[in-house]
Amino acid sequence: MSFLQLNAISHVYLTKSAAKEAISDLSFSISEGEFVSLLGPSGCGKSTLLSIISGLLQPTEGSVSLQNKMIESPGERMGYMLQQDYLFPWKTIEENCYIGLKLLNKLTPEKKESTLALLESMGLSDVRHAYPDQLSGGMRQRVALVRTLATNPDLLLLDEPFSALDYQTKLKLEDLVFKTLKAHQKTAILVTHDIGEAIAMSDRIILLSPRPGKIAKIFHVPSQLQTMLPFDARNDATFSANFQLIWKELDSLEQSPT
Numbered sequence: 001m002s003f004l005q006l007n008a009i010s011h012v013y014l015t016k017s018a019a020k021e022a023i024s025d026l027s028f029s030i031s032e033g034e035f036v037s038l039l040g041p042s043g044c045g046k047s048t049l050l051s052i053i054s055g056l057l058q059p060t061e062g063s064v065s066l067q068n069k070m071i072e073s074p075g076e077r078m079g080y081m082l083q084q085d086y087l088f089p090w091k092t093i094e095e096n097c098y099i100g101l102k103l104l105n106k107l108t109p110e111k112k113e114s115t116l117a118l119l120e121s122m123g124l125s126d127v128r129h130a131y132p133d134q135l136s137g138g139m140r141q142r143v144a145l146v147r148t149l150a151t152n153p154d155l156l157l158l159d160e161p162f163s164a165l166d167y168q169t170k171l172k173l174e175d176l177v178f179k180t181l182k183a184h185q186k187t188a189i190l191v192t193h194d195i196g197e198a199i200a201m202s203d204r205i206i207l208l209s210p211r212p213g214k215i216a217k218i219f220h221v222p223s224q225l226q227t228m229l230p231f232d233a234r235n236d237a238t239f240s241a242n243f244q245l246i247w248k249e250l251d252s253l254e255q256s257p258t
Contacts (some may be wrong), residue, residue, distance in 0.1 A: 010026070170197075
């Protein structure tokens with residue numbers, strides 16, 4: 001049985017003058033503990049698909065199920081991490097990390113303790129009483145990850161969470177997120193434009209075609225890369241060959257007439 005199953009997903013955006021199909025008849029499944037990246041040309045529906053999986057957006061056609069239960073609205077089973085951290089500037093780092101638990105009415109002493117342990121594992125325990133504007137961008141994104149994991153979601157949805165960071169911070173955060181998700185045995189879907197990031201972090205890469213988004217190809221990341229930290233994977237001999245393979249496929253999709 002699949003952990004996450006997408007069945008014939010299609011989505012149409014309606015405007016005053018036209019109907020635009022963003023995704024067309026898209027189906028795939030993800031196993032528990034798997035890390036999958038969605039890659040494709042701009043406008044191919046990657047973020048739309050993530051919104052549908054989360055339950056924030058209902059597809060025009062098709063269905064999504066998580067652990068054999070239909071997803072029809074947002075819920076605690078999903079954790080969503082975006083490009084921006086969206087921390088509340090008037091709350092301390094610790095208070096920001098408790099927001100999801102408060103909304104779910106699950107802010108117990110045990111949950112507080114586990115959240116503080118997450119903060120410590122991210123190297124943030126010494127800034128728990130600080131405010132967001134006192135932290136760097138990379139530190140703020142680490143806080144956002146703690147806030148996301150604090151509710152213990154079944155599935156992590158990552159929408160380009162590293163794209164606003166400088167390259168060195170991005171590489172360090174990739175390693176930290178990778179180690180954290182593996183340690184907590186989380187299933188994750190990453191939306192990215194970065195081929196290298198997709199290869200370094202994923203078990204599989206789903207390449208989408210230009211709008212309307214369909215599955216153009218699925219790449220299985222070599223097993224030796226799957227076990228490496230992203231930084232180390234980028235320096236492995238097989239990384240470059242896989243990068244070129246995916247780059248050529250993506251380039252041919254972008255050059256194809258729509």
